[in-house]
Amino acid sequence: MAAIVQFENVGLRYGHGEEVLRDVTFALAPGGFHFLTGDSGAGKTSLLSLLHLAQRPSRGVIRLFGADVVTMPRKRTAALRRRIGMVYQDFRLIPHVSIADNIALPLRIADAAEQDVREAVGEMLAWVGLAHRAEARPATLSGGEQQRVAIARAVIARPDILLADEPTGNVDDAMADRLIQLFVSLNRLGTTILIATHDRQLLARVPGAQTMRIAAGRLTETTIGARPPLRRERA
Template sequence: MSRNPLPEGAQDIDPATVRFDDVSMRYGRAPETLRDLSFSLEPGSFHFVTGASGAGKSSLLKLIYLAAKPSKGLVHLFGQDVSAVPLRDQPFLRRRIGVVFQEFRLLEHMSAFDNVALPLRIEGRKPDSYRQDVAELLAWVGLRHRMHAMPATLAGGEKQRLAIARAVVNRPDILLADEPTGNVDHEMALRILRLFVELNRLGTTILIATHDQDLVARSGMPVLHLDGGQLTRLGSEP
């Protein structure tokens, strides 16, 4: 059922998973939230996006998961200019992107198991083909005993891990996480970081927006630092 919107040979032309060329973005007529960003994320890379509140971290992620459009410049995903992808093909591009939202966005009327299975059902897969995978994934994030639980009954850390499981269940090429440790204690934050590192080892490109400097320092991963909507640092955190 899934379609690949990439033109033939596109990945050969541009191997970057994400590439921003002089990208700016604004909401309506407000001043620009992001200004003149240019960077690229190679496949299998792991980056943090840091910056103060309002620096534009979430907006940058929105541009990547196609929830916003740039007011200037070009965003390339998997070698293709996003502005050239027809609307009807964008869902197929989204399926290659896993997103862990700051506010989780779990469906309250579905159990933990159903929430994780959601992206696979949307792809049109039959339950028999993913039932076991979903159970194993929930076990991997430490929620084997909470498969039947409804989101409202889960603790903050459990919701966060459930959101991560949902974001990675269909093996996306890139995983975006917006403040994934914002609502959990230090120990849980490290546990979540380990999950991201494990996913990255499996080949998933990771981009995490956070203001948790301790987490960034512990990981030793490269950082995109935003200040007032501009990229001020690109590289390893000192």
């Protein structure tokens, strides 16, 4: 099975500083569930920014969906980026609009029909258990509720890959379990998942996931779980 993500000897530096990522090489299979672990400052967020096409590497090769994104013109990366959902650690919700409108944003940017938007938002709100808070503003929600809104917004456009940066870092254990189950349910529909976390205990909640560890900008450990990638079940 061809890899959905390939990094080959990738390095990243900001400006003229030292490299924050060094000789990073790995591949992700489609439909897999993956963790990226490491201490704060190890390079997890920088690696996610490359995957989300927010940055380009200083050197090396990155292929997403079989395309070389390093040499690709920037205007062509927009279509690829729509196939990648991103859940940010700080949520990045728009404070002055409802959570329903926050979730709808990716579809409205894509000029989806308003009836389709309303139906999709309703499904997402029910999926994350927040249908009763559809008109609430983000500031009135708990941290766990805001994280669920961020997840719903990231997946409403049905991305092939979902990236999450410390998605359980600001919630208690019970909410962390609930959030992980949302990611697992997405993975069972075929979405490739990559969760960056410094919490090693989180890994035990998804037996068979692939684990990559990063330290000082280098991948130091890769463990492939026994569970095979799940096949996409979308209609």
